[in-house]
Amino acid sequence: MKKIVVLLSSLIFFSTGINAETLRILAEAGDESTLTRAAAQFEAANPGVTIDASYLGWDDFMATIKLKLADNNPPDLAHGNQGFTVDGTLVQNGLIISLEKYADQYGWEDLFADGALAEFMWSDDGSTWGSGSLFGVSPVAEDVIVFYNKSKLDALGLSVPNSFEDFENALAVSKEAGELPIILGGADGWPIIHVWGIIDGAFVDPNHTRGWIFNPKNFEFNTPSRMDAAKKLADMAAAGYFGSDSLGIGYDDANAMFINGEGVFNLTGTWMTAQLDEGMGDNVGAFAMPTSGGSSVAGGGSFALGWHISSKASNPDLAAKFLAHLMSNDFVDDLMEVGRVPAQAPTIAPTSNLQAEVIASSNALVGANAKTFYTDWATPGMYDVVTQELQKLIGGAASAEDFISAMAAESLN
Amino acid sequence: MSNKNIYRPQSKFQYSSYLYIIPAFVFYILFVLFPLGDTLYTSFTEWNGISEKKWVGLQQYIDNLNNKKITSSIVHSFILIIFYSFLPIVIGLIIAGIMIRVKIYGLTFYRAILFLPQILSMIVVGVSWRWIYAPKGPLNVGLDYFGLENVSRAWLGSFDYALPAVGFIGTWVMFGFAMILFIAGVQKIPTELYDAAKVDGAGAISEFFNVTLPNLRGEIIVALIFTVTLALRNFDLIWITTGGGPGTSTMIPSMFIYKKAFQQGQVGSASSLGIILTLLIFTLVSLILISLRERK
Numbered sequence: 001m002k003k004i005v006v007l008l009s010s011l012i013f014f015s016t017g018i019n020a021e022t023l024r025i026l027a028e029a030g031d032e033s034t035l036t037r038a039a040a041q042f043e044a045a046n047p048g049v050t051i052d053a054s055y056l057g058w059d060d061f062m063a064t065i066k067l068k069l070a071d072n073n074p075p076d077l078a079h080g081n082q083g084f085t086v087d088g089t090l091v092q093n094g095l096i097i098s099l100e101k102y103a104d105q106y107g108w109e110d111l112f113a114d115g116a117l118a119e120f121m122w123s124d125d126g127s128t129w130g131s132g133s134l135f136g137v138s139p140v141a142e143d144v145i146v147f148y149n150k151s152k153l154d155a156l157g158l159s160v161p162n163s164f165e166d167f168e169n170a171l172a173v174s175k176e177a178g179e180l181p182i183i184l185g186g187a188d189g190w191p192i193i194h195v196w197g198i199i200d201g202a203f204v205d206p207n208h209t210r211g212w213i214f215n216p217k218n219f220e221f222n223t224p225s226r227m228d229a230a231k232k233l234a235d236m237a238a239a240g241y242f243g244s245d246s247l248g249i250g251y252d253d254a255n256a257m258f259i260n261g262e263g264v265f266n267l268t269g270t271w272m273t274a275q276l277d278e279g280m281g282d283n284v285g286a287f288a289m290p291t292s293g294g295s296s297v298a299g300g301g302s303f304a305l306g307w308h309i310s311s312k313a314s315n316p317d318l319a320a321k322f323l324a325h326l327m328s329n330d331f332v333d334d335l336m337e338v339g340r341v342p343a344q345a346p347t348i349a350p351t352s353n354l355q356a357e358v359i360a361s362s363n364a365l366v367g368a369n370a371k372t373f374y375t376d377w378a379t380p381g382m383y384d385v386v387t388q389e390l391q392k393l394i395g396g397a398a399s400a401e402d403f404i405s406a407m408a409a410e411s412l413n
Numbered sequence: 414m415s416n417k418n419i420y421r422p423q424s425k426f427q428y429s430s431y432l433y434i435i436p437a438f439v440f441y442i443l444f445v446l447f448p449l450g451d452t453l454y455t456s457f458t459e460w461n462g463i464s465e466k467k468w469v470g471l472q473q474y475i476d477n478l479n480n481k482k483i484t485s486s487i488v489h490s491f492i493l494i495i496f497y498s499f500l501p502i503v504i505g506l507i508i509a510g511i512m513i514r515v516k517i518y519g520l521t522f523y524r525a526i527l528f529l530p531q532i533l534s535m536i537v538v539g540v541s542w543r544w545i546y547a548p549k550g551p552l553n554v555g556l557d558y559f560g561l562e563n564v565s566r567a568w569l570g571s572f573d574y575a576l577p578a579v580g581f582i583g584t585w586v587m588f589g590f591a592m593i594l595f596i597a598g599v600q601k602i603p604t605e606l607y608d609a610a611k612v613d614g615a616g617a618i619s620e621f622f623n624v625t626l627p628n629l630r631g632e633i634i635v636a637l638i639f640t641v642t643l644a645l646r647n648f649d650l651i652w653i654t655t656g657g658g659p660g661t662s663t664m665i666p667s668m669f670i671y672k673k674a675f676q677q678g679q680v681g682s683a684s685s686l687g688i689i690l691t692l693l694i695f696t697l698v699s700l701i702l703i704s705l706r707e708r709k
């Protein structure tokens with residue numbers, strides 16, 4: 001009996017061992033439901049392939065990803081993070097490979113408008129960003145848009161604004177009526193980057209902003225239109241449009257408060273769609289912020305974290321094949337179903353009113369080529385500078401001029 | 414008096430005695446001395462954590478000390494010493510002083526309750542106090558209830574009050590430690606001293622300053638070293654409650670070390686700041702030991 005068991009188990013072991021191949025993936029935890037679905041589909045379509053995915057929460061992931069990829073036994077496929085701090089360092093040290101070959105093979109660049117993938121492009125030595133070879137790719141879009149409480153907007157006799165001036169008027173009317181115009185979780189710092197991205201985009205040419213993010217040393221940060229944006233944000237804070245406690249409220253709390261009926265507008269990312277949908281149902285809507293004058297739309301945003309193939313991957317072709325599955329047209333609807341916003345147009349109908357409005361907003365931003373990424377991408381130290389300076393600006397501890405000069409100084413670092 | 418002229422029998426040195434400390438010493442080298450040496454070396458290099466280290470000498474020390482945000486964060490640390498060290502020791506002494514004079518029923522119970530903050534994880538403490546200080550948290554609700562709407566505010570989001578607010582959490586955490594240390598210390602003071610003080614007509618205050626306080630010198634030194642060190646190397650509590658904000662109003666050096674090393678890929682610069690902080694703590698602890706040691 002014992003012998004039979006040994007024989008059988010070794011048979012099973014070797015039969016799977018011969019063709020078996022394992023693809024090891026390290027992902028930021030936000031992608032768990034997406035990857036679980038993709039892995040099951042990929043394993044079913046490719047017998048013998050096992051996907052071994054592990055996840056780390058944002059802080060742990062960002063603190064360790066470079067070391068994990070520098071390890072002698074790194075994951076085959078991993079997330080990075082746009083900018084010099086993570087992606088740039090990975091390229092500079094030869095830890096990830098160029099995806100040009102696979103982009104041609106699977107037609108990734110044809111999926112999007114020209115230059116849309118620039119945030120994943122680097123010179124081969126990793127010294128310049130925004131052009132060169134493609135080192136990463138992602139099927140998910142993340143846009144910073146405006147969510148609003150529908151019944152409150154109706155009760156105030158307002159409609160979705162057609163220009164930034166319209167939006168300002170809506171804020172004034174809300175405040176006058178005793179409502180909190182904008183809910184903001186400013187204690188965490190980074191949510192203010194999203195608010196800033198939208199207001200900045202309402203005044204500044206998005207090409208200039210993207211040029212500055214890719215190359216902050218050679219693009220002037222301090223322009224007259226940007227000064228207008230900074231002054232506008234300072235004025236909005238001084239007028240009490242963010243309430244008096246916004247710097248004492250965290251991001252999660254702010255969203256919970258919005259769901260519970262506090263705040264008319266919530267300027268945040270499309271990653272909140274599923275949660276707001278669940279919490280507010282038909283009472284929440286979304287739009288892309290119109291620019292000053294209303295001729296275009298404005299918003300931060302980018303692709304979600306990019307996928308990279310390790311230069312030590314045992315089978316990079318297999319890793320690319322899995323990426324091709326994530327990027328494929330077939331997977332777009334799956335992304336919708338797990339509550340993410342696909343970067344390509346979906347074929348199935350949106351599952352809710354909010355999802356329809358979010359996708360329309362996202363399309364408007366993509367159509368106007370208006371997505372301006374995130375301010376903190378510009379330099380490794382920019383995250384700290386921009387969050388601290390925006391907190392000061394919102395809290396009245398610094399002027400628009402102080403903000404602009406601190407940002408211009410960090411641009412040269 | 415020096416006693417080096419006193420005759421001592423020359424015993425043969427037992428080299429085998431070293432064997433006993435080898436296990437501990439190996440651990441000490443591996444986990445303390447080696448990392449310290451490596452950090453010291455790294456602090457003179459520019460290093461992003463994965464590439465080759467590039468020797469830059471003292472440059473990063475100069476850059477860090479010229480960085481106004483970093484020097485002001487050191488000032489914040491010194492302000493925190495008041496909350497983490499001075500206040501807990503004063504409160505601990507007062508409680509210990511009261512416990513000598515007054516017979517309290519259920520003393521063990523109160524002692525345990527007052528000591529409780531000390532054994533809680535700093536993360537738990539941070540999350541709890543974030544809630545207490547929240548704009549609609551218990552503190553503000555309480556203030557509003559007593560008609561103090563002008564006083565209530567988003568404590569951790571205020572440029573003026575965030576630092577004292579996180580400091581006060583430190584006081585709450587540390588005073589239990591100081592208190593237990595002093596109560597234990599008081600119990601070893603010979604009761605004859607108190608009797609003598611009473612005979613001399615000393616009241617409670619005079620008894621405290623002439624008997625209790627001088628006899629607690631050792632405990633006060635221990636409490637000072639422990640709490641001052643904690644104030645300077647504190648990280649988790651502030652990271653959880655304010656993350657250094659709003660602006661830079663609660664930034665402390667350890668937070669720059671973390672950000673540089675793990676978020677900005679400047680491990681060399683983080684190491685140099687780590688060495689600066691270590692030297693600062695070392696200097697302060699030495700000053701405490703030198704100025705408070707018993708003079709014979």
